Amino acid sequence: MIDKVRCVVWMTGYSGSGKSTLAQGLHEMLSAINIHSVIIDGDIIRQQANADLSFSDNDRFTNAKRVVDIVNNKSTDLVIVSLISPFNVIRDYARTNCICNIFLETFVNSSLEVCEKRDSKGLYKKARRGEIVNFTGISSKFQTPVNPDIIINTETTSVQESTLELFKKVCGYLKL
Numbered sequence: 464m465i466d467k468v469r470c471v472v473w474m475t476g477y478s479g480s481g482k483s484t485l486a487q488g489l490h491e492m493l494s495a496i497n498i499h500s501v502i503i504d505g506d507i508i509r510q511q512a513n514a515d516l517s518f519s520d521n522d523r524f525t526n527a528k529r530v531v532d533i534v535n536n537k538s539t540d541l542v543i544v545s546l547i548s549p550f551n552v553i554r555d556y557a558r559t560n561c562i563c564n565i566f567l568e569t570f571v572n573s574s575l576e577v578c579e580k581r582d583s584k585g586l587y588k589k590a591r592r593g594e595i596v597n598f599t600g601i602s603s604k605f606q607t608p609v610n611p612d613i614i615i616n617t618e619t620t621s622v623q624e625s626t627l628e629l630f631k632k633v634c635g636y637l638k639l
Contacts, residue, residue, distance in 0.1 A: 469563040471534055472633055473544045475554060475608060476571035477600050478586055479578035481617035481625065482545040485571060488626030489543055489633065496639070501539050503530060505546035518597035520550070527553040528560075535562045549605040565636055569629065570611040573618040575600045612636070 472489065474482040486502045493500045508530060509516070516522040527548055534542050534557075542563075548554050558566045578600070579587040590598035597603040613632045617625050 470541045470565040470567065470633070470637060471544060471557075471561045471563045472541070472567045472569055472613075472629075473546070473548070473554065473557050473561070474569045474571050475546065475548045475611075476617075477573060477575055477578040477605060478547060478598075479581040479583075480571040480573040481615075481622070482547075482571045484622055485615065485617070485626055485629055486543045486545040488622065489629050492626065492630040493541060493633075498541060498639075499539050500541035500543055501537055502543045502545065503533055503537075505530070505544075505548075508533070508546075518595075518599075518603065520597075520603075523549065524553055524556070527557060531557050531560045535560075547599050547605070549599045549603065551606045551609060554608060567612040567633065567636055568608055569613040569615065570608045572614055572616045575605075577618045 474486060476482050483504055483506065486504065490500050490502050509526070516526050527546065530544060530546055534544060548557065554568055558568060582588065586595060586598065587601065589595045590601040599605050613629065615625050615629050620628065
């Protein structure tokens, strides 16, 4: 257990950049050293609590606000959020409104081209055909974080290397 610290690791990046994979890996590594964490995954939240929202700019902000509410209602020391959160204003809102001692904006950096190649769900192809509107990187913008606390480049490092790098950086912020 982390002594008197509540930490939020807020991961942002394109669809397919590796946010969910890194979240799961970080969660497992933290568990191995007896630090309890929970994952809030944007894909799951969209299917459940936020299924009523579209991908308009306003609904993306509403989605993030609801995620912040969920974070604030978790009774754990470390919350890992995996959410595209494409706009700086969304990430700034999360940083300001998450109840925590440490907020780590984590940019999972991979180019749009690489994310499209990784597209296991076929979402980019659908977006390119116009079947998905307001898709981040195609018909909706993604603002690169201005000053993230952590940057993990999943384009040039393996899943294992990226996960270990994230784990070490989070542990550094937590002074573990």
